[in-house]
Amino acid sequence: MTEGVKLHGHVEAINWNRIQDEKDVEVWNRLVNNFWIPEKIPLSNDVQSWNTLTQEEQTLTMRVFTGLTLLDTLQGTVGAVSLIPDSITQHEEAVYTNIAFMESVHAKSYSSIFSTLCSSKEIDEAFRWSLENENLQKKAQIVESYYHGDDPLKKKVASTLLESFLFYSGFYLPMYWSSRAKLTNTADLIRLIIRDEAVHGYYIGYKYQKGLEKLSEERRAELKEYTFELMYELYENEVQYTHDLYDGVGLSEDVKKFLHYNANKALMNLGYEAMFPSSVTDVNPSILSALSPNADENHDFFSGSGSSYVIGKAVNTEDEDWDF
Amino acid sequence: MPDAATTTSSRLIYFSSASGNTARFVEKLGAEAARIPLYARDPELTAQEPFVLLLPTYGGEEGKHSIPPQVLRFLKQEQNRKNLRGVIGAGNTNFGTAYCLAARKISAKCDVPLLYRFELMGTPDDVHNVSQGLEEFWKHLSRSRP
Numbered sequence: 001m002t003e004g005v006k007l008h009g010h011v012e013a014i015n016w017n018r019i020q021d022e023k024d025v026e027v028w029n030r031l032v033n034n035f036w037i038p039e040k041i042p043l044s045n046d047v048q049s050w051n052t053l054t055q056e057e058q059t060l061t062m063r064v065f066t067g068l069t070l071l072d073t074l075q076g077t078v079g080a081v082s083l084i085p086d087s088i089t090q091h092e093e094a095v096y097t098n099i100a101f102m103e104s105v106h107a108k109s110y111s112s113i114f115s116t117l118c119s120s121k122e123i124d125e126a127f128r129w130s131l132e133n134e135n136l137q138k139k140a141q142i143v144e145s146y147y148h149g150d151d152p153l154k155k156k157v158a159s160t161l162l163e164s165f166l167f168y169s170g171f172y173l174p175m176y177w178s179s180r181a182k183l184t185n186t187a188d189l190i191r192l193i194i195r196d197e198a199v200h201g202y203y204i205g206y207k208y209q210k211g212l213e214k215l216s217e218e219r220r221a222e223l224k225e226y227t228f229e230l231m232y233e234l235y236e237n238e239v240q241y242t243h244d245l246y247d248g249v250g251l252s253e254d255v256k257k258f259l260h261y262n263a264n265k266a267l268m269n270l271g272y273e274a275m276f277p278s279s280v281t282d283v284n285p286s287i288l289s290a291l292s293p294n295a296d297e298n299h300d301f302f303s304g305s306g307s308s309y310v311i312g313k314a315v316n317t318e319d320e321d322w323d324f
Numbered sequence: 325m326p327d328a329a330t331t332t333s334s335r336l337i338y339f340s341s342a343s344g345n346t347a348r349f350v351e352k353l354g355a356e357a358a359r360i361p362l363y364a365r366d367p368e369l370t371a372q373e374p375f376v377l378l379l380p381t382y383g384g385e386e387g388k389h390s391i392p393p394q395v396l397r398f399l400k401q402e403q404n405r406k407n408l409r410g411v412i413g414a415g416n417t418n419f420g421t422a423y424c425l426a427a428r429k430i431s432a433k434c435d436v437p438l439l440y441r442f443e444l445m446g447t448p449d450d451v452h453n454v455s456q457g458l459e460e461f462w463k464h465l466s467r468s469r470p
Contacts, residue, residue, distance in 0.1 A: 021342075022342060023341070023342050023343065026341075026382075030382065191420055194418050194420075195418055195419055195420060197418065198416050198418030198419060199382075202343070202382075202416075206342075206343045209343070209344075264447065265416070265443060265444055268345070268443070268444040268445050269444065271348070271445075273448075274447045274448070278447065278449045281447075288417065291417050291418070291420065292417035292418075292419070292420050292421070292423040293420070293421055294421070294423065295417045295423050295441075301410065301437050301438070301439040301440065301457065301461060302439055302440040302453050302454065302456070302457030302460075302461075303440070303453070
């Protein structure tokens with residue numbers, strides 16, 4: 001599968017004391033400090049909550065998670081690895097190995113959820129669904145075809161769109177359950193994945209932009225056009241996939257807003273302007289707040305009446321951030 | 325030491341790392357702004373007038389190290405803390421509780437309002453809100469101060 005991957009022609013020992021790009025060290029440290037494994041999360045506390053879901057809701061949840069497993073598998077074994085030969089620095093290579101490994105941790109963590117909540121028969125059925133769902137297979141195939149291509153920057157675009165956009169039709173559901181106080185431990189685990197994907201998308205998008213800097217105006221224009229074309233292609237497929245999954249529970253329209261919101265963020269990670277206007281990115285506040293507990297607070301000075309303002313909430317300011 | 329500093333009268337001072345997301349937002353604002361230097365070898369920046377600070381949070385690490393060292397260095401100068409009037413945060417909701425944490429911490433520590441938060445390099449709406457908001461904010465401050 002990865003026979004195309006080659007490191008440098010000669011073997012050079014990596015020297016972390018000679019840094020060409022500080023971002024490599026910063027992101028490496030961030031990823032290492034964010035490291036986690038699913039075994040640390042008390043998923044079994046969700047068993048009772050799982051049993052309150054209807055059969056249809058359980059099936060939906062399992063399908064969503066097999067879809068996410070598939071993307072993480074692709075990113076861990078093909079996507080992040082395919083970026084290694086195009087690295088500009090050795091430290092960049094090292095960061096991709098970290099990303100690839102974490103994607104495999106993510107893929108495995110869904111199996112932890114399954115084995116805690118479901119029977120083997122149900123698990124097998126959900127995995128069969130993921131093999132047979134046309135739109136899920138199509139999104140994986142679209143991205144995979146670019147991973148096997150020979151354009152380093154196009155690979156980074158495909159990778160960033162996967163990390164920052166394609167996961168979100170799936171991530172929506174655990175956030176939805178969490179907002180209803182269901183499967184809250186599962187949601188805790190998913191939030192760790194969401195956090196990791198943000199760093200991955202940010203870093204790969206950053207490397208893409210570094211790559212653009214050296215190109216002619218024409219090449220840059222071509223890559224921008226390519227990015228938006230790929231985004232549209234993936235978006236259309238994603239809408240179909242969303243309907244396949246969520247029509248039965250009546251959540252498709254809500255999920256689509258979440259897709260638009262994240263598509264904008266994916267484009268921004270690549271340095272491009274948001275594509276969807278705010279009229280279609282107004283994500284349900286309960287979903288936003290499941291994602292980030294204070295993100296929907298709308299009382300900052302600029303959004304409020306202007307007559308009063310709120311001083312930052314009590315946060316721990318006693319850590320090593322401060323020494324004056 | 326004093327001759328190693330650069331002074332600024334900008335009403336907007338920002339930090340942006342090598343990835344330049346925040347710098348791009350400031351560009352879109354089209355307002356005159358000063359950037360906090362990236363490297364320790366660069367001369368320090370000193371604010372001579374009241375200003376609003378705009379900075380990103382890259383998230384993670386259980387809330388530790390959320391404030392970039394360059395910004396800490398900048399805030400160590402008493403004159404800069406004295407002239408600070410408000411904070412704007414950039415971030416990513418994917419970082420959960422750490423969303424715009426650096427801006428929230430500075431707001432709490434320095435007792436100035438958190439004016440606005442936006443994600444990554446900001447949407448056109450964010451640019452509009454901050455542009456308008458800053459204008460209102462300075463008007464509001466000049467009214468409430470003799």
